[in-house]
Amino acid sequence: MLRFLLKRVGTMLLTALCLTFIVFLLTNMQPRLETLAKTQGSARMSDAQVQSWLERNGYAAPLLIRYGEWLGVLPGWTREGEDGALTGRCIARGQTPEAAPSFCGVLQGDWGFSTRFREEVAGVISARLAATGWLMLWVVLVMVPSALAVGVLAGMREGSRTDRALSTFSIASTATPEYVSGVIFIALFASSIVGISPLLSDWGLIEGRTLFQGNARQAIDDITFWNFALPVATIALYGMGYIARMTRASMAEVMTQQYIRTARLKGVRFRNIVLRHALRNALIAPFTVIMLQFPWLLNGVVIVEVLFSYPGFGWTLVEAASNNDIELLLACSVVGVIVVLLTQLISDIGYVYLNPRIRIA
Numbered sequence: 001m002l003r004f005l006l007k008r009v010g011t012m013l014l015t016a017l018c019l020t021f022i023v024f025l026l027t028n029m030q031p032r033l034e035t036l037a038k039t040q041g042s043a044r045m046s047d048a049q050v051q052s053w054l055e056r057n058g059y060a061a062p063l064l065i066r067y068g069e070w071l072g073v074l075p076g077w078t079r080e081g082e083d084g085a086l087t088g089r090c091i092a093r094g095q096t097p098e099a100a101p102s103f104c105g106v107l108q109g110d111w112g113f114s115t116r117f118r119e120e121v122a123g124v125i126s127a128r129l130a131a132t133g134w135l136m137l138w139v140v141l142v143m144v145p146s147a148l149a150v151g152v153l154a155g156m157r158e159g160s161r162t163d164r165a166l167s168t169f170s171i172a173s174t175a176t177p178e179y180v181s182g183v184i185f186i187a188l189f190a191s192s193i194v195g196i197s198p199l200l201s202d203w204g205l206i207e208g209r210t211l212f213q214g215n216a217r218q219a220i221d222d223i224t225f226w227n228f229a230l231p232v233a234t235i236a237l238y239g240m241g242y243i244a245r246m247t248r249a250s251m252a253e254v255m256t257q258q259y260i261r262t263a264r265l266k267g268v269r270f271r272n273i274v275l276r277h278a279l280r281n282a283l284i285a286p287f288t289v290i291m292l293q294f295p296w297l298l299n300g301v302v303i304v305e306v307l308f309s310y311p312g313f314g315w316t317l318v319e320a321a322s323n324n325d326i327e328l329l330l331a332c333s334v335v336g337v338i339v340v341l342l343t344q345l346i347s348d349i350g351y352v353y354l355n356p357r358i359r360i361a
Helices: 002-027 030-040 047-056 063-071 121-156 161-175 178-189 197-202 225-254 258-265 270-282 284-299 302-307 313-322 326-354
Strands: 078-080 086-088
Touching: 002 063, 002 326, 030 047, 030 326, 121 161, 121 225, 121 270, 121 284, 121 313, 121 326, 161 225, 178 225, 178 302, 225 270, 225 284, 225 302, 258 270, 270 284, 284 326, 302 313, 313 326
Parallel strands: none
Antiparallel strands: 078 086
16 A cells, blocks of 8 residues: 555656646746736836846746746746846845745745735635635535435436436536526525515515525625525535436446345345445445545636635636736646645545455456
């Protein structure tokens, strides 16, 4: 197991290095750098002024050198201004040249400065990750048990009415995009004009004109059932269909195995057969799907966070891309890569415990 983990960690580091370089290359293309210069300087800057701004801010160096500086394996750039003052990557935000470190990249915990939010990227990322983390936690708590229950119930009785009804629900939930289900939820439960909220208000069953809040910005400071239920339901409904279908297919296959038939012929209760014999083997395939939901939850909730005005990680990614915030875009990409690689590693380790035969192979 230790040898397996070391190999996987080595592969993860190499993959992360390659992916971050590709993202760095795409975000540091010349047109994007020129746009950044005109955004931070003046839209009427000439080509010579743009080139001068790029040189003053360390963007004129070769790509590999700038990547090494950003990563923290090469010393940060330094420039001497016309007044003799020394500036550079590591002393650009208030440090004196004597006190500034030589290396100030991602490996040293310096993620750069956000031109959109005018603060350190590390602070922006940590706050937005915490917000999305709460959203992911509640989505997983709702989505995974519901999807597994639907899939197991459908797979236990393959071909029955229950199976057909639950399979239809799973397909419908997966086929409905978040921007459709989110708008429907807002119209039904968070509108003071249409839906059930006006009826409940007229009947005196609720205070105010809306049952739920269609704007989740207040959930950043105070999460309640009324301001967090709709975004959680929107994401969970879309994600649970795929997990339920995978669970149903795996459960139906396991229920046809010879050891299940032997247990039934011996008179073992059907409930015990499902819980003790079939469920563990049936969870091997859905386990991978569940683990793959975490990268999707981190990067794929952009629509929901924008729709419900929830300033999480996906919302921040949109803001960074819209405002050409290169440092913030790079940080978001690194976090996304790390989450994807970690979930794949956890998925491989979980395989070993769910199916001991993999350990022998």
